[in-house]
Amino acid sequence: MSTLLKPKTAAELRDLYVRQEMMPTIFCDGCGLGNVLNYTLWALDELQVDLNQVVFVSGIGCSSRLSGYVNSDGMHTTHGRALSFASGIKAANPNLTVIVFTGDGDGAGIGGNHLLHTIRRNMDLTVILVNNFIYGMTGGQSAPTTPIGGISSTTPYGNVEYAMDICALAMALEAPYVARWTVNQPYPPIKSIAQGIAKRGFALIEMLVPCPTAYGGRNGLKGVERIWQWYRDNTVLLDDFEHIMEFGTHEEQEEIKHKIKVGVLQDSERECFDEQWAKLVERVKL
Amino acid sequence: MDRALIRRALGDKVQFIQGDDACAYGALLAGCNFFAGYPITPATEVAEQMSILLPLVGGCYIQMEDEIASMGALVGASWTGAKTMTSTSGPGFSLMQENLGYAIMTETPCVVVNVQRSGPSTGQPTMGAYGDMMQARWGTHGDHEIIMLCPASVQESLDMTIVAFNLSEQFRTPVLLFIDGELGHMRERLVIPDDDEVEIVNRPMFNGQGKYLPFATDASLVPTFAPFGSGHRTYVTGLTHNEQGLPRSSSAEIHDKLIRRLADKINNHRDQIIRYEEFYADDCDIAIITYGITARTCRDVVEQARSKGIKVGMLRLITIWPFPDDLVARWAERVQAILVPEMNLGQMIHPIREAVAGRCKVAPLFRIGGEIHTPVEILTALEELQCQLC
Ligand SMILES: Cc1ncc(C[n+]2csc(CCOP(=O)(O)OP(=O)(O)O)c2C)c(N)n1
Numbered sequence A: 001m002s003t004l005l006k007p008k009t010a011a012e013l014r015d016l017y018v019r020q021e022m023m024p025t026i027f028c029d030g031c032g033l034g035n036v037l038n039y040t041l042w043a044l045d046e047l048q049v050d051l052n053q054v055v056f057v058s059g060i061g062c063s064s065r066l067s068g069y070v071n072s073d074g075m076h077t078t079h080g081r082a083l084s085f086a087s088g089i090k091a092a093n094p095n096l097t098v099i100v101f102t103g104d105g106d107g108a109g110i111g112g113n114h115l116l117h118t119i120r121r122n123m124d125l126t127v128i129l130v131n132n133f134i135y136g137m138t139g140g141q142s143a144p145t146t147p148i149g150g151i152s153s154t155t156p157y158g159n160v161e162y163a164m165d166i167c168a169l170a171m172a173l174e175a176p177y178v179a180r181w182t183v184n185q186p187y188p189p190i191k192s193i194a195q196g197i198a199k200r201g202f203a204l205i206e207m208l209v210p211c212p213t214a215y216g217g218r219n220g221l222k223g224v225e226r227i228w229q230w231y232r233d234n235t236v237l238l239d240d241f242e243h244i245m246e247f248g249t250h251e252e253q254e255e256i257k258h259k260i261k262v263g264v265l266q267d268s269e270r271e272c273f274d275e276q277w278a279k280l281v282e283r284v285k286l
Numbered sequence B: 001m002d003r004a005l006i007r008r009a010l011g012d013k014v015q016f017i018q019g020d021d022a023c024a025y026g027a028l029l030a031g032c033n034f035f036a037g038y039p040i041t042p043a044t045e046v047a048e049q050m051s052i053l054l055p056l057v058g059g060c061y062i063q064m065e066d067e068i069a070s071m072g073a074l075v076g077a078s079w080t081g082a083k084t085m086t087s088t089s090g091p092g093f094s095l096m097q098e099n100l101g102y103a104i105m106t107e108t109p110c111v112v113v114n115v116q117r118s119g120p121s122t123g124q125p126t127m128g129a130y131g132d133m134m135q136a137r138w139g140t141h142g143d144h145e146i147i148m149l150c151p152a153s154v155q156e157s158l159d160m161t162i163v164a165f166n167l168s169e170q171f172r173t174p175v176l177l178f179i180d181g182e183l184g185h186m187r188e189r190l191v192i193p194d195d196d197e198v199e200i201v202n203r204p205m206f207n208g209q210g211k212y213l214p215f216a217t218d219a220s221l222v223p224t225f226a227p228f229g230s231g232h233r234t235y236v237t238g239l240t241h242n243e244q245g246l247p248r249s250s251s252a253e254i255h256d257k258l259i260r261r262l263a264d265k266i267n268n269h270r271d272q273i274i275r276y277e278e279f280y281a282d283d284c285d286i287a288i289i290t291y292g293i294t295a296r297t298c299r300d301v302v303e304q305a306r307s308k309g310i311k312v313g314m315l316r317l318i319t320i321w322p323f324p325d326d327l328v329a330r331w332a333e334r335v336q337a338i339l340v341p342e343m344n345l346g347q348m349i350h351p352i353r354e355a356v357a358g359r360c361k362v363a364p365l366f367r368i369g370g371e372i373h374t375p376v377e378i379l380t381a382l383e384e385l386q387c388q389l390c
C-alpha cells in the first residue's frame, strides 16, 4: 500500500472526481456524509484508480445518495438491494471495480440477508456502510443499529431492541477485510477504503457518521460539536482496547468494555467468487 | 458467445425434453450469458439446466439468496452488457416485483421466466395454473407497460424464449415468458433450430458520435446503450431522471415525459411485438380465445366441434401484454359469442371484455385446482353456447 504522499485539496478532488451536475449535495448542515465522500475520493486518488473502470452502487437513503456524486459509472438501486445489483455487475464483468455505498438501514436492516450472503460468497466488492444509528432519509425512525433506549420518531419512549454489530457479523462470516472508523478521524478511513478497494474479496468499511438532523437532536446531541464528542467518548481503538484488556486496571477495563471498537478488525485472504467461478469455467468449458 | 460452443453444449438436434429445459436451451441460443435465480417448483429445472450449460460456454450462473436478489443481479449484469435471464414461479415472482419495476424504469434488458403454479401463497406447488397473468401486468407499482409471451408447447418454449430476448434487447425492457407447471414438466419432441434459423437482436449501441446521453432517444423511443466500464460514466437511477440519467424527481414535466415515453416505446411498436395464431377466423359464429397450455386442448376441440356442425374459430394469444385489443375487437365483430377458457378464476377475460366492448357475448370457462381443461368440458361449453345463440 502506498502512503499518502501529496494529499490533494478538496477543490482538486472535486474537479477530478465529482459529478459536477449533481452539486450541491442533498446533505444537511453538519451531516458527516460529505466527509465519507471526501475520504472515498482520497482513497481513489491514492490508488490512482481508472475511474472509467469503477462502478459505484448504492441502495436508498441519504448515505445511498453518495453514489451519484462520484463521476464514474453508477447505479442507485432499490432500498436494501445494492449488494444484489453490485454482485450482478461484478460477476458479469470481474474487471470492474465495484464499490457500494449503503446505510445501516439499507445495508443491515432491509438488506441484511443480502449482506450476509454476499459476504458468504466473498464477492469482490468494497462496501462502505454508513452507520448513523437511524433511518435518516425518512426522518429518523429506529434502525437495527439504534442503541437500546435511543429515541427515534418510532421509538418515542426509547428503543427496546438491541442494536446489531455489523462488523461482528461480517467477521463471523469470514469477510477478508473488515474495518470500522468514525468520521472525525480522516486518515485511517482513507487508508481503510484504499485497502478495501485493493483487497480481492469482500471488504466492509463501517463508517460511524453523525446524523445531527434525525438522530442527534432527539438524543441530547444537538450541534455538531456535541455529537462528534460523543463519538470520541464512546469509541476505542482496537489496539488500545486489546492493550487495556491485557494490561489495564480493572477500572480501565470496565470503562472501555462497552465502547465501540474501531480499527481494522479483520484482514485475511480468501479466494473470491469470480476467481472461483473462473477456475470452474476453466475446468468444464467445452 | 461462440455459436459452435453453444451447439455443442446443447447436444443433439432432436431431443425429447421438458418445457423448462427448452426455455434454458432457447436462452443459450439467444446469447444469454448470465443467469441468477432461486429454486422453486415447477421452475427449478430452468435454473438447473442453466447451471449445467452456462459454464460450458463461458457464461455465469449464480444462485442468489432470494428472488429479490436474483432480479437485482440481472439488472446489474445487464448493465455490463450481458444478456440475462432468471426463472421463478408465483411466490418468487411476487418477490421480484420491486426490482422488475426498477428494470422497467432504467430500461434494462432482461428475461424473466415464470413457470406458473396455483396461488395465492404457497398454493399448489406442483400443479400448473395461469394465476399470475394480471400480476404480470400490474404487479409492480406505478404506470408502466410490460411485454409478455405465453408459449403453448415445448418447441415454442424454446422459440419464444429467443423472441423474448430479442424483444427485450430491441426495446430495452424486461420481457416476461410465462408457461405453467404442466408445460414446464411436459416432455415433447424438440428440434433445435440451426443458426441460420435463429434471429438474434442486440440492444441498440451508442455509436460514439458526440456526447453520450444515456436516456435520450430518437424516433424509436429506445435509448442507445453503453455498458458500464466503457468510459461514459453513466448514472442509472430508479428515480425519475433526465436524458443524462440524473435524478429530477420533483419535476412533473420530466416525469410525465419519461413515463409516457416508456409506455409509448412499447405501445407504438405493438405490430412488432404482438404474436398470435388464428384458426377458422373467417368462417365461424363462435370463437375461443385462449393462450398457454389450454390452447392445445382447445385446438382439438375446435375440430371436434366443427365436425358436429358448430362453427367455431380460435384465436390463440402468444403475446399477452401489450394486449392485442384491436385484434380481439375484430373477432368480436365477426362472431356472436366468445368462449374464454382459463386456468384461473378469470384474468384475461377482463381485457377481452374490454376489447369486445359489448359487441358479442363473452362466456367464461374457468378451472382451477391444477388440472388442465378436458376436451369434453370445452366441447360441452361450446354446445351450450350454440344452444343459447339459436
Ligand atoms: C422498499 C422500501 N421501503 C421503504 C423505503 C423508504 N426508505 C427510504 S430510505 C429509508 C431508510 C434509509 O436508512 P439508511 O439506509 O440508514 O440511510 P440513511 O438515510 O440513514 O443514510 C427508508 C426506510 C423505500 N425507499 N423502499
Ligand code: SF4
Residues within 6 Å of the ligand: A026, A027, A028, A030, A031, A032, A033, A062, A063, A132, A136, A137, A210, A211, A212, A213, A214, A215
Ligand atoms: S438526515 Fe441525517 S443522514 Fe440525512 S443528510 Fe441529514 S444529517 Fe445527513
Ligand SMILES: [Mg+2]
Residues within 6 Å of the ligand: A061, A103, A104, A105, A130, A131, A132, A133, A134, A135, A136, A143
Ligand atoms: Mg442510517
